[in-house]
Amino acid sequence: MSAGGNALTRSAPWRGTAWAMGKLGISGRMLVIAIPMLWLLVFFLAPFFVLGRISLAEAIIARPPYTPLFERGPDGTLTIIASLENYRFLLTDALYRNAYLSSIRIALVSTIFALLIGYPIAYYIARAPEPKRSILLLMVILPFWTSFLLRVYAWMGFLRNNGVINNTLISLGIIDSPIQMMQTDFAVYIGIVYTYLPFMILPLYANLTKLDGALLEAAGDLGASPVVTFFTVTLPLSLPGIVAGCMLVFIPAIGEYVIPALLGGPNTLMIGRVLWDEFFSSRDWPVAAAVAIVMLVLVVAPIMWLQSVQNRRGDG
Amino acid sequence: MRGWFLPMAVVLGFVFLYAPIVSLVVFSFNESRLVTVWGGFSTRWYGELLRDRQILGSAWISLQVAFASATIATVIGTLGAFVLVRMGRFAGRLLLTGMITAPLVMPEVITGLSLLLLFISMELTLGWPAGRGLTTIIIAHTTFCAAFVAVIAQSRLRSMDESLEEAARDLGAGPVRVFFDITLPVITPALVSGWLLAFTLSLDDLVIASFVSGPGASTLPMVIFSKVRLGVSPDVNALATIIIGFVLVAVAIAGWLMRKQMSKGL
Amino acid sequence: MAKAAVAAETRPWRDPRAQPFISVQGITKRFGDFTAVSSVDLEIFRGELFCLLGESGCGKSTLLRMLAGFEQPTEGRILIDDADMSAVPPDRRPTNMMFQSYALFPHMSVEKNVAYGLLREGMKKAQAYARAGEMLKMVKLEKLASRKPDQLSGGQRQRVALARALVKQPKLLLLDEPLGALDKKLREETQFELIRIQESLGITFIVVTHDQDEAMTLATRIGVMKDGGISQIGEPQEIYERPNSRFVADFIGSVNLFEGKVDAAAPDFIRIQTPELGAVLVPVQQGLARGQQVWAAVRPERFALSRQKPQGAQNAWQGVVEEMGYIGHMTQYRIRLENGRLIRASQSNRLRDEDPISWDDHVWISVSPQAIRVLDE
Numbered sequence: 001m002s003a004g005g006n007a008l009t010r011s012a013p014w015r016g017t018a019w020a021m022g023k024l025g026i027s028g029r030m031l032v033i034a035i036p037m038l039w040l041l042v043f044f045l046a047p048f049f050v051l052g053r054i055s056l057a058e059a060i061i062a063r064p065p066y067t068p069l070f071e072r073g074p075d076g077t078l079t080i081i082a083s084l085e086n087y088r089f090l091l092t093d094a095l096y097r098n099a100y101l102s103s104i105r106i107a108l109v110s111t112i113f114a115l116l117i118g119y120p121i122a123y124y125i126a127r128a129p130e131p132k133r134s135i136l137l138l139m140v141i142l143p144f145w146t147s148f149l150l151r152v153y154a155w156m157g158f159l160r161n162n163g164v165i166n167n168t169l170i171s172l173g174i175i176d177s178p179i180q181m182m183q184t185d186f187a188v189y190i191g192i193v194y195t196y197l198p199f200m201i202l203p204l205y206a207n208l209t210k211l212d213g214a215l216l217e218a219a220g221d222l223g224a225s226p227v228v229t230f231f232t233v234t235l236p237l238s239l240p241g242i243v244a245g246c247m248l249v250f251i252p253a254i255g256e257y258v259i260p261a262l263l264g265g266p267n268t269l270m271i272g273r274v275l276w277d278e279f280f281s282s283r284d285w286p287v288a289a290a291v292a293i294v295m296l297v298l299v300v301a302p303i304m305w306l307q308s309v310q311n312r313r314g315d316g
Numbered sequence: 317m318r319g320w321f322l323p324m325a326v327v328l329g330f331v332f333l334y335a336p337i338v339s340l341v342v343f344s345f346n347e348s349r350l351v352t353v354w355g356g357f358s359t360r361w362y363g364e365l366l367r368d369r370q371i372l373g374s375a376w377i378s379l380q381v382a383f384a385s386a387t388i389a390t391v392i393g394t395l396g397a398f399v400l401v402r403m404g405r406f407a408g409r410l411l412l413t414g415m416i417t418a419p420l421v422m423p424e425v426i427t428g429l430s431l432l433l434l435f436i437s438m439e440l441t442l443g444w445p446a447g448r449g450l451t452t453i454i455i456a457h458t459t460f461c462a463a464f465v466a467v468i469a470q471s472r473l474r475s476m477d478e479s480l481e482e483a484a485r486d487l488g489a490g491p492v493r494v495f496f497d498i499t500l501p502v503i504t505p506a507l508v509s510g511w512l513l514a515f516t517l518s519l520d521d522l523v524i525a526s527f528v529s530g531p532g533a534s535t536l537p538m539v540i541f542s543k544v545r546l547g548v549s550p551d552v553n554a555l556a557t558i559i560i561g562f563v564l565v566a567v568a569i570a571g572w573l574m575r576k577q578m579s580k581g582l
Numbered sequence: 583m584a585k586a587a588v589a590a591e592t593r594p595w596r597d598p599r600a601q602p603f604i605s606v607q608g609i610t611k612r613f614g615d616f617t618a619v620s621s622v623d624l625e626i627f628r629g630e631l632f633c634l635l636g637e638s639g640c641g642k643s644t645l646l647r648m649l650a651g652f653e654q655p656t657e658g659r660i661l662i663d664d665a666d667m668s669a670v671p672p673d674r675r676p677t678n679m680m681f682q683s684y685a686l687f688p689h690m691s692v693e694k695n696v697a698y699g700l701l702r703e704g705m706k707k708a709q710a711y712a713r714a715g716e717m718l719k720m721v722k723l724e725k726l727a728s729r730k731p732d733q734l735s736g737g738q739r740q741r742v743a744l745a746r747a748l749v750k751q752p753k754l755l756l757l758d759e760p761l762g763a764l765d766k767k768l769r770e771e772t773q774f775e776l777i778r779i780q781e782s783l784g785i786t787f788i789v790v791t792h793d794q795d796e797a798m799t800l801a802t803r804i805g806v807m808k809d810g811g812i813s814q815i816g817e818p819q820e821i822y823e824r825p826n827s828r829f830v831a832d833f834i835g836s837v838n839l840f841e842g843k844v845d846a847a848a849p850d851f852i853r854i855q856t857p858e859l860g861a862v863l864v865p866v867q868q869g870l871a872r873g874q875q876v877w878a879a880v881r882p883e884r885f886a887l888s889r890q891k892p893q894g895a896q897n898a899w900q901g902v903v904e905e906m907g908y909i910g911h912m913t914q915y916r917i918r919l920e921n922g923r924l925i926r927a928s929q930s931n932r933l934r935d936e937d938p939i940s941w942d943d944h945v946w947i948s949v950s951p952q953a954i955r956v957l958d959e
Contacts, residue, residue, distance in 0.1 A: 028492065033406055036396035036462070040415040043459045047430035050437050064436055117332065120325035138567070143333055145563045148520045149537050150556040153544045154336035157343065160548070162353070164339050197333065255423020257523050262544065272425045272523075279429060279527075289433065292426045303421050482652055483685035485672040487699030487750065497698075501689045 048296070055289035056082040066286050086290035096291065099269040100298060106185065106260075106270060107253035110192035114200040114249045115242065117193065122204035122241075123234075126211070137205065144198045152191050152262050159187050159263070183265030191259035192249075199248035207241025208234075243310075251303055255295070271295055341560060344553035361554040368551065371539055378519055378536040381450065385457035386514035390507055392458065393465025393514075398499070400466075401473040402481075419463035428527030431456045435528060448530030456528045457521060461514035468513070472506035473499075593817075594627040595803060603628040603786055604649075604754060608658035611644050618644040620810040621658070631780050631787040633797040635834075636807035642790045645807075646756050649788065650679045663753055673702070678752040682759040684743035686731035692718065692742050693727040699750045717745040720779065737768050744776075748783065757789045761796060773799050794834050798822070806830050827959045831879045838925055839957075840878040844870050851896070851951055854878055858923045863896045863951045870956065877957045884953035885927035887915065887939050888946050898948035901925065903941055913938070917947055 057066040090096045125136045143151060158164045159181040166178035181187055211234065219229040257272035264270070271291065279288040344362075348355025365371060396416045400409070419427065435445055435452050445451050480502065484494045500507075522537035529535065543549050594600035602625035611619040619641040626632050634642040647653045649660060651672035660667045662676060678699070687695050693714055700710035718724045721741035731739060740763065747755055760776065761769045777800060780787050791797050797804050798818045806813045806821065806829075814826045825831035828839055842856030851863040852870060862878050870876065892898055904924065905916035915927045927947060929939075939945055 029403065032395060033399050033403065033408075033412075036392050036399060036416065036466075037408060037412055039392050039459070039462070040396075040412065043431065043434070043455055044415050044419060047427075047434040050433045051426075051430040054433055064440065117325075117329055120322055121329040124322055124326045138571075139330065140333070142563070142567065143337060145516060145567070146337070146560050147537070147540075147556070149522055149540055149544075150340070150552070150559065151336065153540070153548070153552060153556070154340040156544065157339060157548050157553075158336050162350070167353070194332065194336070197329075251421050252423075255425055257425055258541070272423060275425045275429065276523075285433070288429060292429050295423065296426060300421060300423065300426070304418065307421070477683055477685060479681045479683050479685040480687060482650075482672070483679070483681055483746075484687070484698070485652070486650055486675075486677070486679045487746070488673045488702035489698075490671075490673055493702070498687060502687075 051289050051292055054286055055086055055293050056084070057286045058083060058085065059284045059286050064285070065283060086286050087294070089287065090290055090294055095269070096271075096274065096294075099271045099274045100294075102269040103254050103271040103299075106188055106192070106268075107250050107256075110189050110196075110253050111200075111246050111250045113189060114193045114197055115246060118197055118200035118204060118245065119242075122201045122208055125201075126205050126208035140198050140201050140205075148195060149258060151195060152259055155187070155191055155194065155263060156182065159190070182263065183268075185264065185268055187263035188260050188268055188270075191263045192253045192256065195259065196249040196253060199252075200245040203244035203248065204238065204241040207238050207244075211237055247303075247307070254299055271299075337560065340553055341557045344550065344557040346550060346553075349550060361550040362558075365551045365554045365558075370534075371536070371551075371555065374534050374536045374539040377450065377533060381453050381457060381525075381535060382515045382518035384454045385461055385518045386511050388454070388458045389461035389514045390465050390511045393462040393510060394469045394503075394507060396462065396466045397469035397473055398495075401470055402478075402499075416463055416466045419460040420467070422460070424521070424523035425527075427460060428456070428524040431459070431524070432527040448528055449533035452528045452530070453525050453533065453535065456524050457514075457518040460524065461517055464513050464517060465507070465510035468506050468510040469503060472503045476502055593802070595625070595630075600627060602626060603630075603663060604788075605661040606645075606649075606658070607661070609645070609648060609655045609660065610657040611641075611648060611653060612656045617810050619648070619655075622810075622812055624805060624812065624815070626786065626788065628786055629784050630802045631777065631789065631800055633801035633804045634788065634790045634807055635792070635794060635797040635804050637792055637833075640807040641810040642807050643758060646679075646758055646788065646790045649754070650677055650756050651675050676753040677756055678747040678750055678754075679756040680743050680747040680758065680760050682762055684731075684739050684763075686739060686742055686746070688731055691728050691730055692723065692734070695731070695742060696746045696749050699746065703750065714745075714749060717749045718742075721745045736763055736765075737772070740764060740772065744779070748779070748785065751783070752785065754786050754788065757787060759791055760789060761793075762791070769796070776800065798834075806833060808833075824955060825879065825957065828877055828879070828957055831955065831957060836882055836926060838880045838882065840880075842876060842878060844872050844874045844876060846872070852956075854956070858919070858921060859897075859899060862954065864954045864956050865951050867956055870958075874958065879955040879957055880949055880953065882914070882926045882928040883912075883930070884949050885925070886948050887917075887927060887929055888948070889939070889943070891946050892948045895946075895948040896951055897954070898946055901945060901947055903939060903943045903945060906939075906941060915939070917945065919947075 054066055057068070059065055060067055121140070125133055125140070128136060156163070160166070161178040161180065161182065163182070165181065166175075169175045170178065215233055215237070216229055219233045220226070224232060255272045256270060257276050260268045260270045260273045261276070264273075275288050275291045275295070278284050278291060343354075345357050345359065346353075346355055347358035347360065393416075396412065399406075400413060400416070431452075432448075435448060438444060439446060445455075476499075480498050481494050484498045485491075489497060520537065521535075522541050525535045526538055526541075529538065540552060540555070543552055604624075604626040606622055606624035606626075609619055609622045609624075610617065622641075622645060634645060636642045644653060648655050649662075649667075651667065651670060655668075665676075667675060687698070690698065693711060696714035696717055697707075697710040700713055701707065705713070715724060715727065718727055721744060723738060723741055723745065726734065726738060731742065734742065740760070744760070747757075761772055764772060773796060776787075789797075789800060791800075801818055803815060803817055804821050805815045808829055814821060814830045816824070821830065821834055825834065825837075831837045831839070840856045840859050840862065842854040842859075842862065845853045845855040845861065847853070847866070850866065852866055854862045854864055854876060856862055856878065859878075864878060886892065886895075899919055901917040901919040903915055904918045907914040910931070912928050912930045915929070917925045917927055919925060925947060
């Protein structure tokens, strides 16, 4: 080490260190930012570019099973081969349009049922005295910690023609022949409501516990019946909880694959399932990629936009 | 909402939540192969399950994947949350905010397909990852689990008194030291629950794993799915019962630990 | 002669040749469009207990955080013991801070909290814990050394925070509302405790507070802050007796302000013509020009009340008692003058008065010229 360096360090002990710290601090800071940033750039953002690029290719029987984006001509020039053929196919074939619409319909119906079932439970838990409240809350969360797939499977045993429900009804003499419940849209609704019910109850519960009991007493004191109080005070005040719960059910429901695959019938069209079949059964990667891109634009983008609007309103 | 309506709605709601699970458990002890027709008590399906090399192997793979991806996701999610909450302005902040929360609303089929296509393109151009298997599943699970960890860590960091970190700086600790001495211990409970959530999500995932796994790397949900697709099967009931028992024990231990912690604090 | 020397030693700010220990030079801090602190100059001397006093949002905490190094000034610089602090991060500064929230590390015992700073200096563990123990003895907490912060009362936490900030013997201790979280009674006891500790260690303190009583009790000098700037710096008595503006006069204690114009100079007095009181006589004062707009400021306790017209009073007016509040050691009055102006006056109850002045009494209210402060802003 040079004498000059020593003198500098000696004259102001912190100065040399501060300089080094500053150097290190800056690069350290960049390193800390870079780790999550790079991971997400490579494994979250980049895949969408690959997806977009393959959605512009054509399916061929090869490895990989799609045409390259660039082609080197005999004179050495690069030409871009991109076709919007897949997208035109999606637009013209009614299957895809129906699948999109039916996904939205199924998700919407399921969300409404989840709300109707979840609201009374959330309300009851929020109003329950303390030891009971924690136990009930735990009972709502508990199924979530067991396997999702196995919970859907449980309903297969329930809804089959020789399943628990039909067997019980027949042995009680209520019906003579089994009711067809499996492989219907009804089974898909049940599966979605069942799987995502905790996601509806928890935000509702969080909202309803914050509701001041004095407000209900005040409404009663001013002459409102319990039913009127519920519709004029409780329900409007719990609207943020309702919105949050509905989003948490609707968003995952719309891209659902497992539930329609296990409980739904051949006519239960959902876009997640169409994408899966296009990829695994038809092996048409470019069309699957195009389905994913359209799903991203039509479904995910509006949801993300809605959420960011909501967040901004929440901040203000 | 008084009188009989509310309690009845709640009872029916809980029946709805638990009846399928209870029947799952009950029929796992059924002698008959017909899952829903009672043929006497038996534990034969448990024995069959324990002899099923495919299920045992895939369970081991799932546990490895879940452990690795929960751990990496906790590191990445925590770093991401720390960067967003504590590091002020920097270039790309908005991009990072979007990328870290977007996986939460991304349909699994899209995440799975796009990651698979990425892995294939990377293999073609870079030669890595060679084929698909454990590594690619871990990467995929880490990416979507990191989002969940980041959400939990972010809310904990926001509620943490920033003057704790300033006090440590003030007492002579450098930025790295402050992170390990103060920030990390204070947010550890949140990170533990983040890790547990990530572990559960990874164990549970079927769709993404189906896209990005390769031959010889089938996770437990993939094996179960291929079994139940063909119809109900009693050894799956046995497996479900074991998982439910495991979760109950884990919840009981967590509750006991929490109560012990609380009584120590008071 | 000896007395003057003592004065210069204990009040170095009165000595023009004294070297300041901390020098804040033209400090400005902006957050976007908002200016939190604007061109503040401040000199603080070794061993002082300096209070920054102001309402919330006046910039006092930002100034303190710049001294600690948590915020970088937009303009200007800070010198501590002649060393420029601009490039020095908080962990390298010879300052320590006691936080408003105390910021005790929740996962460490009291003892570990106090020893933390010493260990960061590279001190041996045994020695650090011994020093921490001494410090805890000084704040009378040695018996609670192994407790966690959430097992302590508010007052105990406050003392741990103080011990932790003092244990490194910083050149400068910064205290952000140190007594703000304590209840009134404990706060009064702790004030004197804080002064005792400060004097015994000889460390320079800068205290940020919004509580004027606290500032008056603790401080060697007070800097009154408003809108990011310092309105006045002075000893507590100086701030109270000779405020330099209507803002300071009104902020510290209570005051009656009468607007007027400088009218004429009598041999011993200056006459100020006010619309509300007519002519008011004030002592001769430098820098007042004829016709200049000024305010006559009178503290409530400086007024004398009497039923008869006081003999030889230069400033006396008649009015009616409209409100009174008996507090015990004193009584507060609101007196309506004939022209409608309401005046706040207070009288200390030194004697037990059998026939005190009360509601609707017609009274004379008078004030000596020396008790009036003339303000020009």
